[in-house]
Amino acid sequence: MPTQEEVNIEGYAEYAAGMVIFVARIVSRLLLVGFQGMTWDDAFTVIAATFWTADLVILYYIGVHGSSVGQTFESADLLDDATVESFRIGDKLTFASWVCYICLIWSMKGIVLWYYDRMTLNLWQNILGYWIRWLTLATFLTAIIFQFSLCTPIERAWQVKPYPEDKCVFRKENYILYPILSIVSDIGIMAIPLPLLWQARLPIVRKLVLGGFIASGIFIIIATLLRTFYSLGSLTDLLVATQWATREYLVTAFVVSAPAIKPLFSKRLWGMHTSSTKSSSYADRYGSGGSALRSTTKSSKGPSHSVVIESQTQGESSAGKSFEMTSRGWPRKGNNPKIRLHSDASQEHIVQYPSDEEVGIHVTESYTVSSEERKSQT
Structure with missing residues (x-):
């Protein structure tokens, strides 16, 4: 099992790499189109960076205060008042971290969706992209609604003593539903540009490179599945879920930003x-x-x-x-x-x-x- 220090070091390193990726994307866009040419995918880049920063701070303070993850009905009754108050703060932060996770992952989907919106301008794939955007919005809203409705009333999500119940603390259902929603939208996103590449009259090497950009969404799906697998296998250890979440962030940030960063090497x-x-x-x-x-x-x-x-x-x-x-x-x-x-x-x-x-x-x-x-x- 990873230690808190190991998770913090890895999280900081991956956050730094992610910010470099986002900054490189913004710089590339500024050089290409200037500030007035910035569009919604650039706005989603800033939004994603904001949620990632917020989540990093939240995860740090969860490590400071602790949480109810790993407690039982019996052990919760033995906690003193100071520990209960500390865990309550940690549980509120854990709830907020889930919200940041949803907003961050779906913000990065917004980056690539609006990138494809420009890419398919005046093509019939633009209509397909329009409906995929609505599908992605629907999956986002479903995830948010589920987060707030899984444990009701909402105050039970940070109730420490008496112990509420496992679904309010471990939120096992989150690890199942969110990957399904995310993968469904990822498959839809990858379907937008594939027909264009199929008919492209390009040298085979360049076609493979572009195909790699488009099919790189598969790596996001793999990262999501790995996070789900390891998190479900260690529900009593919040550090495992945290570790795999930051890895998923980094992989997703690179995949959605790579096409826009590519002109920097031109x-x-x-x-x-x-x-x-x-x-x-x-x-x-x-x-x-x-x-x-x-x-x-x-x-x-x-x-x-x-x-x-x-x-x-x-x-x-x-x-x-x-x-x-x-x-x-x-x-x-x-x-x-x-x-x-x-x-x-x-x-x-x-x-x-x-x-x-x-x-x-x-x-x-x-x-x-x-x-x-x-x-x-x-």
Whole structure:
């Protein structure tokens, strides 16, 4: 069994790593879009960091005051008044820690959900993401309601003497219901971008990397299951549950933040390649080669309609360096719009089909003109 000191040291280390991840994500977003371009996933990042900080403080004071976990009807009657009061404070903090756990885990789900909301802009997967967001909200509300209704009246949750009952102290049901709700929402979240990757026209290595980002939700599910397994096996030891909760926090923080952090490792983001043109507002604003789009449109009745995102770097052509991805997840009859993305571009725009001019994004719409039309035009 872990000691309080071991759990504290590991918790501080994992908290520090988690904050580095969150800060890196915020920095990446600021460099890409600026403060005015921040959206809901960035807000959820701040919310998640706040709840993690609160939970860390709460867990520390639970260690100071102790709790009723491990007590029985007989042992609780033998406690003196000072210990009872200390345990009462600890039990209130334990209840608050459960609330922080729920809010933190679901806040991190909000990060990736709103990230996918931008990622699938104007695609049918955006509608799927809309319903998955409602599903995730429903699972969150279910978890919160269950937390407050499992032991009623609520004061019994921090009643020490006489001993209330096991469900008010150990909350075994929490370790069963919350993982189920979390895994259901995680599976729904992973289902949003998978059809897009399936139809992506990308080099196999890049496709595997992107698939790894998307499928990394599996690691969250594994972390959740491990926490459930070890916590249920040691219900009388709150330190085991605490230890595995902080591990789950760290794994989840990394998985939901990794796609947005990836542009930090792009040479173009740091201006190592200077744009040869000034047509890109992204380059004008940040001094980076970025993803520049040339706006040209040809009227046509032809079946080909594509959005091309090309990198314009000094001294080299962007031809052959862009990738194509269909703007619909599953193949359909008729038109087959495609998006081409440079390998160093942000993952955020890998399937985005802008409906209007955005910061750093200019759309090129090209159409294939049939030979009959060329003759008629000449």
